[in-house]
Amino acid sequence: MIVYFAPMEGITDGVFRRVHHRLFGGIDVYGLPFHKLTQSLSLTTREKRDIDPEENRGLTVLPQALTRDPGQLVSWLEYVRACGYSRADLNLGCPSPTVTRRGRGSGMLRDLPALRAFFDRVFAGPLPVPLSVKTRIGYESPEEWPEILALLADYPFAHVTVHVRTMREQYTGGIHPEAFDLALARGLPHPVYNGDLRTPEDVQSLIARCPGTETVMIGRGLLADPALARRIRGGPAAGEEELRAWYTALYEGWRDRFHATLALGRIKKLMVWPVGDDLRKKRLLRRAEDIDGCIDAVLGKGEAHGPR
Numbered sequence: 001m002i003v004y005f006a007p008m009e010g011i012t013d014g015v016f017r018r019v020h021h022r023l024f025g026g027i028d029v030y031g032l033p034f035h036k037l038t039q040s041l042s043l044t045t046r047e048k049r050d051i052d053p054e055e056n057r058g059l060t061v062l063p064q065a066l067t068r069d070p071g072q073l074v075s076w077l078e079y080v081r082a083c084g085y086s087r088a089d090l091n092l093g094c095p096s097p098t099v100t101r102r103g104r105g106s107g108m109l110r111d112l113p114a115l116r117a118f119f120d121r122v123f124a125g126p127l128p129v130p131l132s133v134k135t136r137i138g139y140e141s142p143e144e145w146p147e148i149l150a151l152l153a154d155y156p157f158a159h160v161t162v163h164v165r166t167m168r169e170q171y172t173g174g175i176h177p178e179a180f181d182l183a184l185a186r187g188l189p190h191p192v193y194n195g196d197l198r199t200p201e202d203v204q205s206l207i208a209r210c211p212g213t214e215t216v217m218i219g220r221g222l223l224a225d226p227a228l229a230r231r232i233r234g235g236p237a238a239g240e241e242e243l244r245a246w247y248t249a250l251y252e253g254w255r256d257r258f259h260a261t262l263a264l265g266r267i268k269k270l271m272v273w274p275v276g277d278d279l280r281k282k283r284l285l286r287r288a289e290d291i292d293g294c295i296d297a298v299l300g301k302g303e304a305h306g307p308r
């Protein structure tokens with residue numbers, strides 16, 4: 001089983017990826033959160049740092065772009081190659097209204113003739129590096145998927161990651177694993193399954209259902225349990241000391257890069273996932289005023305540190 005760590009803007013930055021790789025491993029490819037391409041092709045400082053080879057030393061990463069402009073995409077692919085990477089991804093999945101309103105991300109699925117014209121231009125000549133896409137299965141309805149699939153099958157993508165939800169379903173609507181069955185049945189090259197894999201048992205059920213599954217991409221499941229990829233490979237669950245080391249290293253990495261307050265904010269944003277629906281942990285996390293308090297909250301240890 002090949003495991004991709006899903007790109008998650010605002011969370012899975014270079015600090016996160018390196019600490020995760022060092023402490024847990026088990027990931028074949030880390031997706032980089034998207035670069036929002038512009039007319040001038042000037043990336044933000046954060047985007048430039050994220051793709052910097054130094055930032056990704058020792059990791060296999062997949063840079064990603066968000067654009068509806070074929071020229072911008074091809075120029076960016078040149079840049080990706082110049083940075084020393086040998087593959088790149090296009091985002092057809094982002095459901096954020098600010099993105100889809102401009103016809104980008106999953107907004108590109110709303111107009112399939114325009115999407116076809118886009119890919120005709122992208123693939124008009126040889127590409128600087130092989131291109132993959134990460135897509136949803138429709139804009140309004142899963143019934144759109146067969147047509148989207150037929151379109152994608154017409155282009156030589158390195159792989160296609162399928163988040164088995166529509167744009168409308170955002171991140172919490174029901175999933176449609178049957179859409180992945182269809183991708184396998186139609187012979188889409190190298191389909192990657194994405195959506196709601198939280199446990200090794202979820203992955204086993206997926207394989208039982210879709211025996212051709214070779215690659216999965218996991219996001220929130222890995223935020224909740226950083227040892228999930230290791231467990232999928234038959235390794236042990238994360239122990240308490242390991243989790244302490246994980247959160248402490250992340251906090252220190254972010255504190256050194258940003259600022260203590262910002263680092264604590266990021267840690268709390270991440271810890272939303274391991275805490276889940278546990279009301280007591282949520283309360284402790286909200287009140288925590290330092291990293292130890294946050295860790296105690298997540299591990300369910302007594303009251304949070306720090307003054308109330």
Ligand SMILES: Cc1cc2nc3c(=O)[nH]c(=O)nc-3n(C[C@H](O)[C@H](O)[C@H](O)COP(=O)(O)O)c2cc1C
Pocket residue numbers: 006007008009010011032033034064091093094134163171194195196197217218219220221
């Ligand atoms: C906070 C957040 C940020 C995300 N950022 C990106 C992104 O930059 N690029 C992308 O393709 N998907 C992004 N996604 C979607 C995830 O990569 C993934 O497709 C989605 O969470 C479903 O997988 P999961 O159920 O395993 O989490 C983001 C999701 C979340 C929750």
